[in-house]
Amino acid sequence: MSDYRRYYINGGTWFFTVNLKNRQSDLLVSQIAELRAAMRSVKKLKPFYINACVVLPEHLHCIWTLPELDCDFSSRWREIKKRLTKSLACRTIWQPRFWEHAIRNEDDYRRHVDYIYINPVKHGWVSRVQDWPFSTFHRDVRDGLYSVDWGGDINDLEAGERQ
Numbered sequence: 001m002s003d004y005r006r007y008y009i010n011g012g013t014w015f016f017t018v019n020l021k022n023r024q025s026d027l028l029v030s031q032i033a034e035l036r037a038a039m040r041s042v043k044k045l046k047p048f049y050i051n052a053c054v055v056l057p058e059h060l061h062c063i064w065t066l067p068e069l070d071c072d073f074s075s076r077w078r079e080i081k082k083r084l085t086k087s088l089a090c091r092t093i094w095q096p097r098f099w100e101h102a103i104r105n106e107d108d109y110r111r112h113v114d115y116i117y118i119n120p121v122k123h124g125w126v127s128r129v130q131d132w133p134f135s136t137f138h139r140d141v142r143d144g145l146y147s148v149d150w151g152g153d154i155n156d157l158e159a160g161e162r163q
Contacts, residue, residue: 007100007102008071008072008073009071009102010066010068010069010070010071011065011066011067011068011069011070011071012065012066012071012102012103013051013063013064013065013066013102013103013109014063014064014073014100014101014102014103015061015062015063015100015101015103015112015115015116016060016061016062016063016064016073016077016098016099016100016101017059017060017061017098017099017100018059018060018061018062018077018081018094018095018098018099019058019059019094019095019098020058020059020093020094020095021092021093021094021095022058022093023058023059024058025057025058025093026057026058027057027058027088027093028055028056028057028058028059028060028134029055029056029057029134030057031084031088032055032134034084034087034088035055035080035084037083037087038079038080038083038084038087039080041083042076042079042080042083045079046070046072046075046076046079047067048064048065048066048067048073048076049064049065049066050062050063050064050136051063051064051065051109051113051136052112052113052116052117052136052137052140053116053135053136054116054117054119054120054132054134054135054136054137055134055135056119056120056123056125056134057125061115061116061119062116063103063109063112063113063116064076073100077098081094113140116135117129117135117137117140117146117150117151118151120132120135121151121154127153127154127155128149128151128152128153128154129150129151130148130149130150130151137150
């Protein structure tokens, strides 16, 4: 068994990737209301701020910031996973564990937010970031942090070799 250790920082900010067991599933978007309800209920019990999030059919990426004297993101993810699984009357839908990265500085933060928002385009779900509905990108556009056309349109990119 591996000796895996997580990096805990009170009041820290982390980037997460959380996957379904079945990587061919569309469960996270087809059951988005249940996922949102699970996240809301856990946030009420154990507050955290969602800096950025994108939900794709079989995985999601988030950046969270925890309260000043709190570093326990693991129990929050455990509860979210448990609540969604229970609401869907499933046995096992999640891959064990999740991947996390402690955000180190503003540049690291910006790169990870950009990665989150471009992810639906990267995976071929949409050709423009603005077209993916399951993302805090829309909140950040309303708040003036991103322009609605950020990331451009993949169909405008030139494909193939240049002559």
